[in-house]
Amino acid sequence: MIFPRIVALGVLAVTLAACKPAESPPAAPISEVVVGGLRVSGAWVRATPIPGVSGAGYMRISNIGNTADTLLGGSTSLAERLEIHQMANVEGVMQMRELPDGVVIPAGGSVELAPSGTHLMLIQVDHALRAGETVPVVLRFAKAGTLKLNLPVSDNAP
Numbered sequence: 001m002i003f004p005r006i007v008a009l010g011v012l013a014v015t016l017a018a019c020k021p022a023e024s025p026p027a028a029p030i031s032e033v034v035v036g037g038l039r040v041s042g043a044w045v046r047a048t049p050i051p052g053v054s055g056a057g058y059m060r061i062s063n064i065g066n067t068a069d070t071l072l073g074g075s076t077s078l079a080e081r082l083e084i085h086q087m088a089n090v091e092g093v094m095q096m097r098e099l100p101d102g103v104v105i106p107a108g109g110s111v112e113l114a115p116s117g118t119h120l121m122l123i124q125v126d127h128a129l130r131a132g133e134t135v136p137v138v139l140r141f142a143k144a145g146t147l148k149l150n151l152p153v154s155d156n157a158p
């Protein structure tokens with residue numbers, strides 16, 4: 001079986017959908033994963049004060065392939081649903097809206113999911129997310145397919 005290239009750099013533990021369930025997670029912490037021409041790095045979820053509120057996830061997705069791909073959506077077992085949101089300044093007031101068509105990652109380009117910008121919204125997390133734990137997230141891409149990530153929870157951008 002061919003494994004996607006995984007680069008061990010930091011604190012993000014990553015498992016790939018392509019791996020057999022019996023695979024044990026990599027021993028070394030991982031901050032970057034490459035799958036289907038996409039490189040995901042620097043992913044994290046902001047800690048939430050209480051259950052029931054919404055959490056936000058951030059990461060950089062780089063497309064090192066020759067064709068554009070699209071982040072269509074995803075899910076997490078720790079929240080009711082996962083949406084792709086965008087912050088926008090509407091007459092001086094920052095507002096969020098869902099991007100139902102997802103986010104295009106152009107060939108050779110990258111998309112930054114970051115505070116004050118596009119982000120993953122974890123609607124109604126089932127418990128308060130505390131720094132140090134991880135959030136299992138499944139991301140769905142039009143071309144690269146499904147990617148499973150364990151996003152570290154942090155109070156601030158790592």
Ligand SMILES: [Cu+2]
Pocket residue numbers: 056085086096119120121
């Ligand atoms: Cu949002």
